[in-house]
Structures are given as structure tokens and as C-alpha cells.
Amino acid sequence: xxxxxxxxxxxxxxxxxxxxxxxxxxxxxxxxxxxxxxxxxxxxxxxxxxxxxxxxxxxxxxxxxxxxxxxxxxxxxxxxxxxxxxxxxxxxxxxxxxxxxxxxxxxxxxxxxxxxxxxxxxxxxxxxxxxxxxxxxxxxxxxxxxxxxxxxxxxxxxxxxxxxxxxxxxxxxxxxxxxxxxxxxxxxxxxxxxxxxxxxxxxxxxxxxxxxxxxxxxxxxxxxxxxxxxxxxxxxxxxxxxxxxxxxxxxxxxxxxxxxxxxxxxxxxxxxxxxxxxxxxxxxxxxxxxxxxxxxxxxxxxxxxxxxxxxxxxxxxxxxxxxxxxxxxxxxxxxxxxxxxxxxxxxxxxxxxxxxxxxxxxxxxxxxxxxxxxxxxxxxxxxxxxxxxxxxxxxxxxxxxxxxxxxxxxxxxxxxxxxxxxxxxxxxxxxxxxxxxxxxxxxxxxxxxxxxxxxxxxxxxxxxxxxxxxxxxxxxxxxxxxxxxxxxxxx
Amino acid sequence: xxxxxxxxxxxxxxxxxxxxxxxxxxxxxxxxxxxxxxxxxxxxxxxxxxxxxxxxxxxxxxxxxxxxxxxxxxxxxxxxxxxxxxxxxxxxxxxxxxxxxxxxxxxxxxxxxxxxxxxxxxxxxxxxxxxxxxxxxxxxxxxxxxxxxxxxxxxxxxxxxxxxxxxxxxxxxxxxxxxxxxxxxxxxxxxxxxxxxxxxxxxxxxxxxxxxxxxxxxxxxxxxxxxxxxxxxxxxxxxxxxxxxxxxxxxxxxxxxxxxxxxxxxxxxxxxxxxxxxxxxxxxxxxxxxxxxxxxxxxxxxxxxxxxxxxxxxxxxxxxxxxxxxxxxxxxxxxxxxxxxxxxxxxxxxxxxxxxxxxxxxxxxxxxxxxxxxxxxxxxxxxxxxxxxxxxxxxxxxxxxxxxxxxxxxxxxxxxxxxxxxxxxxxxxxxxxxxxxxxxxxxxxxxxxxxxxxxxxxxxxxxxxxxxxxxxxxxxxxxxxxxxx
Numbered sequence: 001x002x003x004x005x006x007x008x009x010x011x012x013x014x015x016x017x018x019x020x021x022x023x024x025x026x027x028x029x030x031x032x033x034x035x036x037x038x039x040x041x042x043x044x045x046x047x048x049x050x051x052x053x054x055x056x057x058x059x060x061x062x063x064x065x066x067x068x069x070x071x072x073x074x075x076x077x078x079x080x081x082x083x084x085x086x087x088x089x090x091x092x093x094x095x096x097x098x099x100x101x102x103x104x105x106x107x108x109x110x111x112x113x114x115x116x117x118x119x120x121x122x123x124x125x126x127x128x129x130x131x132x133x134x135x136x137x138x139x140x141x142x143x144x145x146x147x148x149x150x151x152x153x154x155x156x157x158x159x160x161x162x163x164x165x166x167x168x169x170x171x172x173x174x175x176x177x178x179x180x181x182x183x184x185x186x187x188x189x190x191x192x193x194x195x196x197x198x199x200x201x202x203x204x205x206x207x208x209x210x211x212x213x214x215x216x217x218x219x220x221x222x223x224x225x226x227x228x229x230x231x232x233x234x235x236x237x238x239x240x241x242x243x244x245x246x247x248x249x250x251x252x253x254x255x256x257x258x259x260x261x262x263x264x265x266x267x268x269x270x271x272x273x274x275x276x277x278x279x280x281x282x283x284x285x286x287x288x289x290x291x292x293x294x295x296x297x298x299x300x301x302x303x304x305x306x307x308x309x310x311x312x313x314x315x316x317x318x319x320x321x322x323x324x325x326x327x328x329x330x331x332x333x334x335x336x337x338x339x340x341x342x343x344x345x346x347x348x349x350x351x352x353x354x355x356x357x358x359x360x361x362x363x364x365x366x367x368x369x370x371x372x373x374x375x376x377x378x379x380x381x382x383x384x385x386x387x388x389x390x391x392x393x394x395x396x397x398x399x400x401x402x403x404x405x406x407x408x409x410x411x412x413x414x415x416x417x418x419x420x421x422x423x424x425x426x427x428x429x430x431x432x433x434x435x436x437x438x439x440x441x442x443x444x445x446x447x448x449x450x451x452x453x454x455x456x457x458x459x460x461x462x463x464x465x466x467x468x469x470x471x472x473x474x475x476x477x478x479x480x481x482x483x484x485x486x487x488x489x490x491x
Numbered sequence: 492x493x494x495x496x497x498x499x500x501x502x503x504x505x506x507x508x509x510x511x512x513x514x515x516x517x518x519x520x521x522x523x524x525x526x527x528x529x530x531x532x533x534x535x536x537x538x539x540x541x542x543x544x545x546x547x548x549x550x551x552x553x554x555x556x557x558x559x560x561x562x563x564x565x566x567x568x569x570x571x572x573x574x575x576x577x578x579x580x581x582x583x584x585x586x587x588x589x590x591x592x593x594x595x596x597x598x599x600x601x602x603x604x605x606x607x608x609x610x611x612x613x614x615x616x617x618x619x620x621x622x623x624x625x626x627x628x629x630x631x632x633x634x635x636x637x638x639x640x641x642x643x644x645x646x647x648x649x650x651x652x653x654x655x656x657x658x659x660x661x662x663x664x665x666x667x668x669x670x671x672x673x674x675x676x677x678x679x680x681x682x683x684x685x686x687x688x689x690x691x692x693x694x695x696x697x698x699x700x701x702x703x704x705x706x707x708x709x710x711x712x713x714x715x716x717x718x719x720x721x722x723x724x725x726x727x728x729x730x731x732x733x734x735x736x737x738x739x740x741x742x743x744x745x746x747x748x749x750x751x752x753x754x755x756x757x758x759x760x761x762x763x764x765x766x767x768x769x770x771x772x773x774x775x776x777x778x779x780x781x782x783x784x785x786x787x788x789x790x791x792x793x794x795x796x797x798x799x800x801x802x803x804x805x806x807x808x809x810x811x812x813x814x815x816x817x818x819x820x821x822x823x824x825x826x827x828x829x830x831x832x833x834x835x836x837x838x839x840x841x842x843x844x845x846x847x848x849x850x851x852x853x854x855x856x857x858x859x860x861x862x863x864x865x866x867x868x869x870x871x872x873x874x875x876x877x878x879x880x881x882x883x884x885x886x887x888x889x890x891x892x893x894x895x896x897x898x899x900x901x902x903x904x905x906x907x908x909x910x911x912x913x914x915x916x917x918x919x920x921x922x923x924x925x926x927x928x929x930x931x932x933x934x935x936x937x938x939x940x941x942x943x944x945x946x947x948x949x950x951x952x953x954x955x956x957x958x959x960x961x962x963x964x965x966x967x968x969x970x971x972x973x974x975x976x
Contacts (some may be wrong), residue, residue: 094806
């Protein structure tokens with residue numbers, strides 16, 4: 001698909017189909033303890049070491065709402081420009097499974113804590129608004145482990161009772177690319193808010209993907225299928241591609257699509273039927289009588305609103321205005337909160353005479369490359385913002401050339417060294433004394449008389465050769481701008 | 492003292508405080524009588540050895556400032572007790588030993604009481620005759636082969652039979668008041684939110700409430716004072732100012748307005764119940780209170796409403812007994828098979844019946860017609876009481892529509908069994924406090940009870956009315972010790 005082309009369509013003979021996607025994202029609330037108990041939520045602990053009597057549903061145990069999780073959900077709602085419901089109700093969703101100790105999941109059904117909202121996506125073809133239907137709080141289940149023993153299934157309840165926010169979008173997404181942008185945007189907003197770490201490898205962010213197709217131009221929705229529990233953006237995109245094509249093929253063959261729940265097989269790259277609508281669980285939702293309806297005051301919400309940091313959209317606007325960045329550059333810097341933090345710290349440390357464009361290029365170029373190759377997050381950057389700012393200033397004020405700066409940067413990585421010290425110790429300071437450079441160039445022209453004549457006769461390509469010689473002999477330290485000027489004069 | 496077990500709680504506390512009796516004396520006496528009373532089948536699990544140890548320990552360093560100093564008592568087997576098996580009367584929990592203590596029992600031990608053992612009850616508190624217990628039916632000390640009522644049947648039998656000076660039960664639809672009435676003792680169901688539900692095996696969460704059972708009103712007030720505390724571990728526990736119920740107890744109820752609801756005059760109610768009620772009205776008047784005819788128009792809907800709400804909640808509350816984590820597990824071919832066998836073998840017929848009803852009324856397509864409608868009716872029933880309490884301070888009704896019946900008499904007719912709760916159920920639906928006091932005998936000599944229903948959090952008032960009436964009634968329970976050989 002052409003990246004600039006807004007429309008993602010599936011073509012068959014004469015027919016074109018549009019794909020309609022809605023997501024139910026399950027985001028783990030960033031919280032020390034669980035939604036209704038005080039057990040730890042830390043990832044990676046030994047199985048069944050973070051389980052309270054409440055989590056394991058012992059007789060007579062009762063849930064008590066963790067206020068912090070409520071705050072986190074409301075903050076997320078504010079970040080999604082959504083309506084915060086002052087009264088919400090926790091319901092029981094009843095079903096039997098070995099890793100569901102209570103025999104029901106406490107969730108919110110009719111009265112969620114957060115109502116309608118929206119997020120803005122930056123697509124290559126412009127901005128796109130995606131509606132949020134609702135956000136509700138619920139407990140996670142435990143984990144069934146089927147592959148440890150041929151006869152038995154093991155159950156790990158560490159996750160049991162962990163708070164999740166289910167964020168339901170409207171069916172506003174139209175392509176795998178938009179899904180990618182949407183997930184990244186949600187993740188970005190929640191990381192800014194500190195309400196979800198967005199770590200997909202650890203399962204902090206998963207999604208159920210609802211896919212349907214319809215002839216291009218049609219206003220009616222087709223029958224949708226829900227693909228359960230997909231845990232990476234790449235898999236979501238693959239699953240959508242597969243599923244949309246499967247549905248189109250059915251329509252083209254004159255068959256009907258069954259509304260059903262499907263699973264994505266990541267190995268075979270296909271979706272498979274899990275259960276049809278007829279076998280759908282009857283969850284027998286009803287308000288949990290162990291918990292009173294949750295009521296929050298206007299004051300409570302206002303107080304949280306005051307705690308909301310600058311969010312990516314606002315930050316982007318400010319970066320464009322204040323630092324004269326392009327929307328593209330601003331996007332890259334704001335999409336991850338830690339990148340934005342690093343950038344702003346560099347800007348602050350650069351002082352008065354700063355070159356912001358240069359800093360941006362170095363962050364998105366050299367720094368990102370190093371982080372990538374080392375598999376590090378920017379929060380773990382081996383070079384501090386302070387030393388990074390010094391480096392940019394050294395380039396800006398002509399102390400070192402961009403090329404030397406790359407050498408200096410390499411040396412800085414090992415132990416976050418001060419670039420000024422490296423320049424001093426290694427004598428990497430740029431030669432900018434015009435007299436010394438003139439002498440150097442005179443010598444080069446003298447040594448290469450024939451080439452100088454050829455150049456004068458019109459072989460302009462040879463200019464590069466002379467620059468190269470100057471840089472080589474000076475050990476890369478010659479100020480390239482001055483070299484250019486002097487050469488032009490002398491040749 | 493040979494008649495230790497005949498003493499009331501108040502007398503025992505006084506004698507221990509005056510050092511006329513030691514905790515060991517008292518504990519021994521109740522253990523001995525309990526051991527001779529196995530025919531009543533009041534206990535599921537006894538803890539006599541450790542009770543005696545605790546009594547001896549208490550006597551070595553007695554703290555006489557406590558409210559229940561060294562007083563032995565058994566509790567309904569619905570309260571989780573640390574390191575003591577807790578079955579809820581069910582096979583499915585026959586091997587379950589909690590590592591934790593319910594808040595209500597914790598409160599009791601903190602005031603110096605000593606656990607004698609766990610008392611029989613209907614399975615998961617579902618029953619009105621104690622015949623649904625996996626551990627067999629309980630005998631009523633009043634007469635052989637007579638049910639003690641339910642679900643706190645073992646508790647009622649233990650207090651009436653003097654196996655335990657006091658006890659605690661739980662009341663979801665009448666499970667304290669009905670057995671109290673059947674055995675000639677006093678039983679209080681407190682306001683919903685008064686006693687913590689933490690650590691009590693749940694039946695129907697929005698209705699369950701623990702409460703005291705005793706030989707007289709004063710003992711009942713003292714025990715209520717001990718067990719009612721605000722508990723942040725129960726989100727439905729309410730933080731209100733609690734009285735010192737026993738200290739503030741008074742017989743002065745002059746000028747109190749007592750409502751007499753006409754809807755409680757149900758069809759086919761035996762004449763002796765009607766007569767008892769009339770006697771009750773006279774007693775209150777004799778105490779200087781005034782009676783006023785009132786109407787609670789939605790009363791007739793209370794029982795059907797209850798039998799939707801309670802099973803609905805129960806069907807969900809009992810889902811955790813699945814053989815996976817604790818309790819009974821049957822062998823199965825796979826997970827589903829294991830579930831089916833575990834729950835078919837682990838739960839008795841009445842529990843299975845209620846799970847079925849509850850599952851049905853919550854299922855999609857029926858939810859609005861049953862559960863949602865029941866919730867609406869429940870609100871109307873509560874409104875009835877709110878309306879009535881604009882005119883009166885309390886309401887007087889019979890506790891039950893009949894006296895105790897024979898074992899086996901109603902086991903094949905669940906609806907007639909359910910009708911037993913007709914006067915008690917509206918109180919749970921409205922979340923109000925209600926107390927049953929013994930008020931007379933029927934022609935067979937079986938005890939009959941009267942119920943006083945109060946405003947929410949107004950336990951003191953109904954205890955006072957009961958206290959005043961108790962003196963006028965001067966009820967004597969006819970216990971012949973028929974079961975002791």
C-alpha cells in the first residue's frame with residue numbers, strides 16, 4: 001500500500017472492500033498493588049508468590065477497592081479527553097475457569113468509570129480522530145500453564161486480581177497502519193500519565209481486535225469477528241490482514257460471515273475459530289454485592305486534573321512553536337515521554353546560544369542508532385543529557401567538526417564521559433587558525449601540482465580530493481569550512 | 492456449682508469477675524454437657540481440648556476487664572476460625588481449615604471468650620430446619636425429632652440446650668430469628684453493615700449479617716456490643732456510632748410508638764400465632780408504649796423477591812467451590828468433568844437447587860424479568876418501612892408463621908419450607924435490625940417468638956423494647972434434657 005494513500009482497501013476482481021476495526025485494549029494499571037487486594041503486582045516473580053487470600057478467593061474473603069487504581073483510571077480518562085462518570089458500578093462477570101479463582105471476574109459492565117472520549121492520530125495523510133467508547137476497570141485472571149506437564153495444567157495466580165483498564169474504541173480504525181498508530185498513541189498517553197507502562201512483552205498491553213469488512217462506500221457495518229488477546233502490534237496487523245482477507249474471500253464466494261470469537265495463530269499466521277455466537281458464554285453480569293457503587297466527587301476529579309502533565313499533543317504543539325521544529329520532528333520527540341524528557345533536558349543544558357535543529361538531528365540520528373544497537377531505552381542512555389548538550393555546543397561553536405564529534409561521541413558512550421575533556425585530552429580541537437591552514441593547503445597544492453592544473457582546467461570533481469587531503473593530513477581536525485574557503489581562493 | 496450451664500452469660504461473667512467461678516470451671520461444665528449431648532448433633536467440630544487449655548491459661552492471668560472474660564462459647568460453622576476446620580455444613584468444605592479468623596469471631600476472642608467448637612448449620616446457611624447440613628440434622632432440645640429451625644439450627648440448639656451460654660449465628664432471610672423462635676431463645680439480626688462479613692462464608696452478600704443468640708435480651712445486647720465493629724476489610728461495613736448496648740439497655744419504653752402491620756396477618760396463619768401477637772400487643776401497651784396500625788403494602792412480594800435475590804448472589808458466591816484451590820475435589824477426565832463431578836458430589840440438593848435458580852434468574856433474557864425486577868421490588872419494600880418509620884419507632888410481628896415442625900415434615904416441599912421465612916425475610920431485604928424473643932408456647936408446648944423490627948442502626952431501641960417485654964412475658968423454656976441418658 002502506498003504510505004501516502006489514506007485508503008487501505010482489499011481488491012477482488014471488480015470489488016473493493018473497506019476494513020473496519022475496533023479495539024478493546026487491556027492496559028495494566030501501573031500500581032504497586034492489585035485492584036482489590038494488597039498483593040504486589042511486580043512482574044516476573046516465582047509463581048503463586050504474590051497471591052493473597054482475596055486473590056485466591058478463599059471463603060469469606062472480600063474485595064476492597066484500591067483507591068490508587070481508581071485515580072489511575074480517571075487520569076487515563078482525562079488523557080483520553082473522556083467523560084469521567086461520577087458514579088460507576090463493579091459487576092461480576094461469571095464463568096468457570098481454573099485460573100479464575102472466584103468463578104467470576106469483577107469488572108464494570110453497564111456503568112464504567114470513564115465514558116466517551118477521543119484520541120488524535122498523526123497519519124502521513126493528516127490527522128485522524130478515533131473515538132473512545134469507554135474505559136472500565138477490571139481484574140485480570142491468573143495464568144494456566146499447559147506445557148509443564150503432559151497430564152496436568154498448572155495455575156499461577158500472581159496476575160489474579162491485577163487491575164486492568166479496558167479501553168474500548170469506536171469502530172473508527174480503517175487499516176493496520178492506523179491500528180499501529182492508535183496503539184502507539186494510547187501507549188504514549190498512558191506513559192506520559194504514568195498510568196500504564198505499556199510494556200507489551202510483559203503483557204501490560206494486549207488487545208482484542210474486532211474486524212469486519214464492507215464494500216467501499218457502504219455505510220452499513222459487516223458482521224464482525226473478534227480476535228482475542230493479541231499481544232504485539234505486529235501480530236495485530238498480521239491478524240487484521242489475514243482476517244480481512246478471509247472475510248472478503250467468504251463474501252466473494254457468496255458465503256456469510258459468522259459472528260464469532262477467533263484466535264490468532266502467530267506461527268501459522270492465521271486466525272482460527274474459537275467459539276461461535278451460539279456458544280458464547282452467558283456471563284450473567286450483575287452488580288457485585290460485596291462492593292458498593294463507586295462514587296467520586298467533582299473535587300476529586302478536579303484534583304486529578306491538576307496533576308495531569310503536559311500530554312503528547314500539547315507538547316508537540318509547543319515544540320513546533322517554541323523550537324520551530326517540523327511536525328515530523330516534533331512527533332518523533334514527543335511520542336515517547338522519555339525521549340521528550342531527554343530532549344528538553346538537552347535544550348535546557350545547551351544554554352543561550354543553542355542549535356536546536358542540530359540537537360534534534362543528533363538525538364534522532366546518532367543517539368537513536370546507539371540505543372538501537374545496544375537494545376536500550378532512552379531512559380537508560382549511556383550518554384547523559386548534560387554531556388550530550390555539551391557535545392552539541394562544541395559542534396555549534398566550531399570547537400569540533402561534525403565528523404570529529406562522531407569520534408568524540410563514540411568515546412563518550414563508555415562511562416558518560418565529558419566531551420570537552422575528551423577533546424582536550426585527545427587534542428581533537430578543530431584547527432581554525434587561517435594561517436596554519438593556508439600553509440597546509442599551500443603544501444598540498446605544491447605536492448599535487450598536476451591535479452591542481454587539471455582542476456583549473458575544469459575537472460571540478462578534484463576539489464573533493466584536496467579537501468580530503470587536508471582532512472587526512474590534519475587528522476580530521478581541520479575546520480572544513482575554512483578549508484573550503486581557502487582552497488577556493490588558492491586553486 | 493452443678494448448675495453452671497443453666498446460668499446466663501451475665502451471671503457467668505459476674506461469677507468469673509467475683510472469682511466465684513474460674514474460666515476452667517465454666518469451660519469444663521459446658522464441655523461436659525456438650526459431650527453428653529451428642530444426640531442433639533449441635534456440633535460439627537469440637538475444640539474442647541484446646542478450649543480447656545485456653546481456659547487454664549486465662550485463669551493463670553485473668554483479665555477481668557474484658558467483656559467476655561474466659562467465657563466459653565461455640566460458634567456457627569459459617570465463621571472462619573483460624574486453624575479450626577470450617578465447613579459451612581457442606582461436604583465441599585469438609586477438609587477446609589482456614590489460616591485466618593473472621594472479624595466477628597476475632598472481636599469475641601479479643602474480649603476474652605474461648606472457642607468450644609463449630610456448630611451445625613444448614614449447608615451454606617441455605618435452609619430453615621438444619622436438615623440440609625452434610626453433617627446431619629440437629630435435634631431441637633424442646634422435643635425429640637423436632638427441628639431447631641435453620642440455618643443457625645446448631646447455634647439455637649446449643650444455647651437452648653445449654654451447651655454454650657451464648658453463640659453467634661448468621662441471618663440472610665431469618666436464619667437467626669427463626670431458630671431462636673423455634674427453640675425459645677433470643678436472636679438478633681443487626682442492621683446490614685453493623686457486623687463485618689469478613690471471614691464469614693458467603694451465602695447472599697447483600698443480605699448476610701452475623702448476629703448474637705442468647706438466653707435473654709441482656710446477654711444478647713452484650714454480645715452485640717462485642718461483635719459490631721466497623722471493618723475496612725468489608726466494603727459494606729458501615730462506620731456509625733455504636734452504642735454500648737448492654738450498658739444503655741433500659742426497660743423504659745414509655746411513649747414509644749409500635750407499628751402493627753396488617754399485611755403480616757397472612758392467610759392460613761394458625762390461631763395461636765394470632766393470639767400470641769395480640770398478647771404481644773398487650774405487653775407493649777403494658778410497658779407504656781403505644782401501638783399503631785400500619786401498612787407495609789409490598790410485604791407479599793418479599794418472599795418471591797428474596798428467592799430471586801438470594802439464590803442469584805449465592806450462585807455466584809458459590810462458584811469458587813470448584814475443586815481447584817481447596818475443599819473437596821472429585822476426579823475427572825478433564826477440567827469440565829472435574830467441575831461437574833466435584834460440584835455434583837460436593838453440594839447437597841438444596842444448595843444445587845438454589846444455584847440453579849440463581850443461575851437461571853441471572854441469565855441473559857431473564858435478568859430483566861427476574862433479577863432486575865426483584866431489585867426494584869426490594870426498593871419498594873424498603874420504602875414501605877421508611878414510610879412506616881415516619882409514624883412509628885419500631886414494628887411488632889410474629890417471628891414465624893408456626894412453631895417448630897417435625898424432622899422430615901417439610902423436606903419434600905421446598906415451597907412450604909420457604910414460607911417459614913415470610914415474616915423475617917422483609918427485614919433482610921430492607922437491611923434493618925430485627926430481634927426475636929420467646930413470647931409463649933403453642934398447644935404442644937413448643938416455643939413461639941415475637942419479632943421486633945427497628946430502624947436502621949437503631950438496635951438499642953429494639954433491644955430496649957425486647958428487654959421491657961421480656962419482663963412482662965417472663966417466658967420459661969421447657970428443657971427436659973430428654974437427650975441426656
